[in-house]
Amino acid sequence: MKKVVSSSAKGLSTTRRQVLTLGAATLAMPFVTRAWAADPVNVGVILPLSGANAQFGVNSRNGIELVAEQINARGGIKSLGGAPINLVVADSTSTPTTAATVGQRLITQNSVVAILGAYASSLSLALSEVTERREIPLMTMSFSDQITGRGFKNVFQIIAKASVIGAAQFDGTAAIAKGAGQKLERIAIMYEDTAYGVSQAKGVREAATKAGTQIVMDEAYPLGITDVTPLINKLRNANAQAVFPMSYLNDGLQIIRSMRQQKISLPIIGGAGGYVIPDFRKALGEYAENVLSIAPGNYDLAPKLTEDFRKKYGYFMVHEALEHAVCLDVLAQALEVAKAREPAAVRKALSETEFKGGWCDAMPGGVVKFDQTGLNTHAVPMMVQWHGDNLATVWPDNLAKSKAVWTAT
Amino acid sequence: MAFVQAVLDGLMIGGVYAAISIGLTLVFGVMGIVNFAQAEFLMLGMFIAYFVWAYLGLDPLIGSIVAFVIIFALGIVIQRTLIQRVMRAPAVAQIFLTVGLLIVIENLALLAFGSSFRSVSTSYQTSSLRLGPLFIGVPYLAAFCMAVLSGFALWLFMDKSWYGQAMRATAQNPLAARLMGINVERMQQLAFGLGVGLTAFGGAIILPYFTVNPTVAEQFVILMFTAVVLGGLGNIAGAVVGGLTVGIIQSVSALVFPIQLQNFVLFLAFIGVLALRPHGLIGASR
Numbered sequence: 114m115k116k117v118v119s120s121s122a123k124g125l126s127t128t129r130r131q132v133l134t135l136g137a138a139t140l141a142m143p144f145v146t147r148a149w150a151a152d153p154v155n156v157g158v159i160l161p162l163s164g165a166n167a168q169f170g171v172n173s174r175n176g177i178e179l180v181a182e183q184i185n186a187r188g189g190i191k192s193l194g195g196a197p198i199n200l201v202v203a204d205s206t207s208t209p210t211t212a213a214t215v216g217q218r219l220i221t222q223n224s225v226v227a228i229l230g231a232y233a234s235s236l237s238l239a240l241s242e243v244t245e246r247r248e249i250p251l252m253t254m255s256f257s258d259q260i261t262g263r264g265f266k267n268v269f270q271i272i273a274k275a276s277v278i279g280a281a282q283f284d285g286t287a288a289i290a291k292g293a294g295q296k297l298e299r300i301a302i303m304y305e306d307t308a309y310g311v312s313q314a315k316g317v318r319e320a321a322t323k324a325g326t327q328i329v330m331d332e333a334y335p336l337g338i339t340d341v342t343p344l345i346n347k348l349r350n351a352n353a354q355a356v357f358p359m360s361y362l363n364d365g366l367q368i369i370r371s372m373r374q375q376k377i378s379l380p381i382i383g384g385a386g387g388y389v390i391p392d393f394r395k396a397l398g399e400y401a402e403n404v405l406s407i408a409p410g411n412y413d414l415a416p417k418l419t420e421d422f423r424k425k426y427g428y429f430m431v432h433e434a435l436e437h438a439v440c441l442d443v444l445a446q447a448l449e450v451a452k453a454r455e456p457a458a459v460r461k462a463l464s465e466t467e468f469k470g471g472w473c474d475a476m477p478g479g480v481v482k483f484d485q486t487g488l489n490t491h492a493v494p495m496m497v498q499w500h501g502d503n504l505a506t507v508w509p510d511n512l513a514k515s516k517a518v519w520t521a522t
Numbered sequence: 523m524a525f526v527q528a529v530l531d532g533l534m535i536g537g538v539y540a541a542i543s544i545g546l547t548l549v550f551g552v553m554g555i556v557n558f559a560q561a562e563f564l565m566l567g568m569f570i571a572y573f574v575w576a577y578l579g580l581d582p583l584i585g586s587i588v589a590f591v592i593i594f595a596l597g598i599v600i601q602r603t604l605i606q607r608v609m610r611a612p613a614v615a616q617i618f619l620t621v622g623l624l625i626v627i628e629n630l631a632l633l634a635f636g637s638s639f640r641s642v643s644t645s646y647q648t649s650s651l652r653l654g655p656l657f658i659g660v661p662y663l664a665a666f667c668m669a670v671l672s673g674f675a676l677w678l679f680m681d682k683s684w685y686g687q688a689m690r691a692t693a694q695n696p697l698a699a700r701l702m703g704i705n706v707e708r709m710q711q712l713a714f715g716l717g718v719g720l721t722a723f724g725g726a727i728i729l730p731y732f733t734v735n736p737t738v739a740e741q742f743v744i745l746m747f748t749a750v751v752l753g754g755l756g757n758i759a760g761a762v763v764g765g766l767t768v769g770i771i772q773s774v775s776a777l778v779f780p781i782q783l784q785n786f787v788l789f790l791a792f793i794g795v796l797a798l799r800p801h802g803l804i805g806a807s808r
Contacts, residue, residue: 164737167637207737306782333782337741339732340769342531342659343776343784346524349657362639363733370731373648374659396641396733400648 153199154190154454156444157219159230159240164207165337166233166361168392169433173232174202175426176434180441180472190445192452198445205231209239216243226454227252229440232433234260234308241268250460252444254436256409257308261486269463269483271436271443272409273492275309279316282357282407285496285508286382287324293519301330301353303344304384310359313384317357329353338364345371354521355380362387366396373400380520385409389497389504391428401499403518408497410435411506413514415475429504435475442472443481477512523655528773534662536769541669542724542742543749543761544676545717551756552693552713555605555616559623560721561739561746563593566627567722568734569635575642582642583668586726594719601714606707631736641733661730668727672720673762680758689713748792754802763803
């Protein structure tokens with residue numbers, strides 16, 4: 114490097130060979146500079162950045178990028194000589210097969226130490242088939258029961274399982290109704306027929322049956338439904354006390370608008386997804402007020418950490434951004450423990466260490482520890498409710514920041 | 523009564539399906555080209571109506587006219603610069619061009635608008651009309667009325683105006699039309715512009731109850747093609763019948779089967795119709 118520069122500076126009569134060497138040196142420059150510091154650690158990020166789930170993918174990416182910047186600003190991974198985190202972001206679209214294909218590509222071409230993603234359960238399931246085969250740790254905040262239910266060794270799920278979240282969606286609602294002096298006797302369930310909707314609906318159904326509550330409507334509908342009117346017609350005739358819709362944003366908005374058109378004013382208890390993002394409030398305005406939802410995490414549990422996100426991106430730290438942030442922080446902590454960048458060593462550190470501090474503070478209990486199936490045993494779901502522009506945690510009592518409002522009469 | 527309600531709901535959404543499908547069938551009828559990118563113009567129409575609402579404060583139902591005008595002009599440009607070149611090329615080249623157009627438009631929209639869902643809020647969005655035990659959501663009714671209006675305007679144009687007659691002549695026999703002094707290329711430009719413009723219009727009128735994002739076309743493209751083929755490819759009245767049939771089947775099937783199966787029932791009916799009437803419900807053999 115140095116030699117080339119000095120020789121060309123010495124004589125202005127540059128030969129063709131010198132020009133070529135100089136050119137080659139310039140091309141090689143990025144690689145040379147990289148060798149001065151520790152090589153960056155490549156972390157794969159696979160998210161739906163286009164298609165039906167794009168918005169959630171973008172939110173998730175924002176959370177991950179925030180944490181990567183924080184880690185690199187602190188001096189990278191210290192046990193690896195200050196290696197910075199280098200995110201390799203790829204678009205899974207909203208199609209499972211694509212998620213698997215890009216996963217394969219990141220593993221073979223970018224030699225990633227681990228992969229974060231892919232938001233939607235159906236995408237993560239497809240992706241996990243690849244990461245399991247190639248023995249690359251996959252850190253996810255998808256929560257279909259199948260993710261940790263297949264005996265996979267390389268999958269780590271930061272939040273509770275869908276059936277647990279579904280059960281909490283019912284139990285939390287029953288508790289809030291009870292607090293207002295009402296007993297839940299008849300409920301309606303509607304869900305999109307994806308891995309997420311199906312397994313979470315199962316949780317609601319089982320908890321309701323256990324509590325002796327009658328399910329007067331139990332309806333799946335296709336993802337990308339163009340007209341929800343038939344669904345709302347059924348709801349109107351079902352005589353339910355409360356409705357539990359499990360959907361992403363577009364169908365969620367359609368469901369609530371159609372309910373309002375037909376003057377159905379039942380309490381709505383959403384299943385996370387589209388019910389807990391700022392766009393929900395923006396699109397529905399006052400009709401969002403007091404809509405309840407289950408959530409695997411919420412920004413008001415760690416206002417200090419999540420405020421950075423609001424400052425950087427201009428909206429509150431939605432749960433998928435928060436949980437992906439925790440995923441990357443836990444991975445960074447695991448890299449510190451592993452003192453190596455081999456996926457196998459990272460996997461070992463992930464499964465043996467109890468993670469504390471940093472973004473773990475945003476999780477209930479402030480601790481992350483994975484069991485043999487890869488499930489974070491400390492994760493508990495919570496109920497949130499729209500109060501103005503804010504999403505407030507209202508249940509369970511030990512996490513609640515505000516008092517729940519029960520709108521049924 | 524539940525049945526009447528279901529038929530009514532199906533009619534409302536079917537009217538919209540018809541409006542967006544007419545454009546597809548018009549392009550095929552006059553030009554003999556299957557435009558796979560057609561649904562992307564629906565997305566563009568929705569975005570135009572959204573921006574007209576967001577920045578000028580105009581209702582999407584008014585924005586739909588703006589969407590029609592802009593996309594009509596864009597359609598003529600696309601026809602002159604791209605489609606015209608493959609008019610005499612093999613069908614494969616035509617398919618590649620329109621599929622390529624689909625990918626380009628969708629990704630340009632992703633670049634320009636980002637991937638987030640956008641939705642308008644209007645005063646009538648959550649109101650409904652009540653006729654005894656029957657409910658009709660006002661945004662659905664408004665979209666239906668606009669669809670009927672556009673269909674009627676198109677019929678007037680095709681049936682009464684010289685341009686409409688010339689366009690139909692071009693569809694029937696381009697050579698004979700040319701001999702009669704009709705500028706066939708001009709007619710094809712007009713047909714393509716009208717076709718994509720109408721689909722954009724159809725997208726704009728559903729904005730009061732639907733959200734828009736750059737990949738929204740995926741949700742409609744299959745339904746559009748089903749409606750068009752069901753009624754008879756290239757036949758405008760066929761697209762109307764096809765659109766209404768698709769809407770009603772989707773809605774009524776929910777009375778008997780789980781809603782999850784609404785498209786399953788739709789395609790069973792679709793296969794049945796094609797088996798019995800290969801040219802569609804009212805399509806004559808071409």
